[in-house]
Amino acid sequence: MTNPIAAIILAAGMGTRMKSDLHKVLHPIAGRPMLLHLIDNVRVLDPERIVVVAGARREQVEAAVTPLGVEVAIQAEQLGTGHAVRQAEAALSGFDGDVLILYGDVPLVSTATMARMVERLHSDGEPSVVVLGFRPADAAAYGRVIADRDGRIAKIVEYKDASADERAVTLCNSGLMAVRSADLFRLLAQVTNDNAVGEYYLTDLAELAVKDGRGAVVVETAADEVAGVNSRAELAAVDASWQAKRRVEAMAEGATLVDPATVWFSFDTKVGRDVLIEPNVFFGPGVSIADGATIRGFSHIEGATIGSGAEVGPYARLRPGAVLGEKSKVGNFVEVKKAVLGKGAKANHLTYLGDAEIGAGANIGAGTITCNYDGFFKYKTVIGEGAFVGSNSALVAPVTIGAGAIVGAGSTVTKDVEADALRLVRPEQQTKSGWAKRFREMMTAKKAAK
Numbered sequence: 001m002t003n004p005i006a007a008i009i010l011a012a013g014m015g016t017r018m019k020s021d022l023h024k025v026l027h028p029i030a031g032r033p034m035l036l037h038l039i040d041n042v043r044v045l046d047p048e049r050i051v052v053v054a055g056a057r058r059e060q061v062e063a064a065v066t067p068l069g070v071e072v073a074i075q076a077e078q079l080g081t082g083h084a085v086r087q088a089e090a091a092l093s094g095f096d097g098d099v100l101i102l103y104g105d106v107p108l109v110s111t112a113t114m115a116r117m118v119e120r121l122h123s124d125g126e127p128s129v130v131v132l133g134f135r136p137a138d139a140a141a142y143g144r145v146i147a148d149r150d151g152r153i154a155k156i157v158e159y160k161d162a163s164a165d166e167r168a169v170t171l172c173n174s175g176l177m178a179v180r181s182a183d184l185f186r187l188l189a190q191v192t193n194d195n196a197v198g199e200y201y202l203t204d205l206a207e208l209a210v211k212d213g214r215g216a217v218v219v220e221t222a223a224d225e226v227a228g229v230n231s232r233a234e235l236a237a238v239d240a241s242w243q244a245k246r247r248v249e250a251m252a253e254g255a256t257l258v259d260p261a262t263v264w265f266s267f268d269t270k271v272g273r274d275v276l277i278e279p280n281v282f283f284g285p286g287v288s289i290a291d292g293a294t295i296r297g298f299s300h301i302e303g304a305t306i307g308s309g310a311e312v313g314p315y316a317r318l319r320p321g322a323v324l325g326e327k328s329k330v331g332n333f334v335e336v337k338k339a340v341l342g343k344g345a346k347a348n349h350l351t352y353l354g355d356a357e358i359g360a361g362a363n364i365g366a367g368t369i370t371c372n373y374d375g376f377f378k379y380k381t382v383i384g385e386g387a388f389v390g391s392n393s394a395l396v397a398p399v400t401i402g403a404g405a406i407v408g409a410g411s412t413v414t415k416d417v418e419a420d421a422l423r424l425v426r427p428e429q430q431t432k433s434g435w436a437k438r439f440r441e442m443m444t445a446k447k448a449a450k
Ligand code: UD1
Pocket: 010, 011, 012, 013, 014, 053, 075, 077, 078, 079, 080, 081, 082, 083, 084, 103, 104, 105, 141, 142, 143, 144, 156, 157, 158, 172, 173, 174, 175, 200, 201, 202, 203, 228
């Protein structure tokens, strides 16, 4: 791409149908606000400026995008898409290049499609306006693109303003456009609100570009790429379409998904080769899985680094800061938080490991709990290489179990254990011969006498 690029992202809509206190464009897709997906995609084109046009709840939008160096322009009153774009004029002053107009609630538009729109501005006839069109299964109330077979647009007509013939057109306007900065605000200044709803339509740019000489053209894309989010149901549909694509990608990169539709990725999940993921697994943000690891069914995993050949689950819960070494094992009903398991370390059943360091080859018995919290502060448990912690042990942190040490089953360990020692915390066991039999006979007699 030779020309400088800027993007204007419209996000001043009220989002009423979401019925939410959160701004619509900040609702997450795969764990990341939809607006940031869009910004990620446009950033690949290395834009000089990105301006988000916001209205109500603009402070939420500002908090999300200001750290990314993205500007926010304000549209105080929603007077239409054309009016919204004009609000970005000041933020783009001095910019000379190609402007992409995007919608914050149409989050999955790919970088390739954006690039195609911008490139079209500079090919065949160098049109003033490039419109992104699509052909949905149900054209519903979308604006219709009236164009010839070569994609040269005569006009875009809003559904409410359209004749029966125009409504029969299947090519719809996604709303997204590419326009040279030199044309954009000059043509926008000519847009009026003389239409069915009294709004300033961005779509009027097409007809104005025709009158202006160089005209407008449409480029088409698949309907699912420009699916918008207006309701929670549409949010779920867009998330599902993101997930479907990601699953195919993970498999193409060499992971086996036994039942792809039941694996939920995050925007940033990293999956290696020869990774096996069983059904019903959920990934929150910040997970990476090295080559050859196995994630068994019904596991919930976030903020975790899973080493090569490691085994997780079924029914495992990995929380932020879980780091699983090569060939380590975290089995069923085990929760791991901010804990590092060394190479080959195992916690196979019913365990909580929090704020812990577990050495290579250590074996953590069923039902072991690191007692890391006293109601006020968190404390660390350190378990040395090759240590063996017997079942149902409570390790009261801060505490260190030395390398090669053995903790007897059922121990509550409150003091450090030296390397290679045995720690046994158990009362002496008593036996009273025949006591149970005598007890039963006495109680049976009592009951019979009643
Ligand atoms: C618009 C298009 C229509 C297209 C449809 C695709 C116009 C006139 N019509 O329809 O041809 O088929 O998108 O979904 O452009 N927005 C603002 N400020 C406003 C109005 C809208 O920021 O004053 C933002 C909204 O937040 C949203 C986007 O612009 O992100 C589109 O607004 P919306 O009301 O959904 O578009 P329509 O007018 O229905």
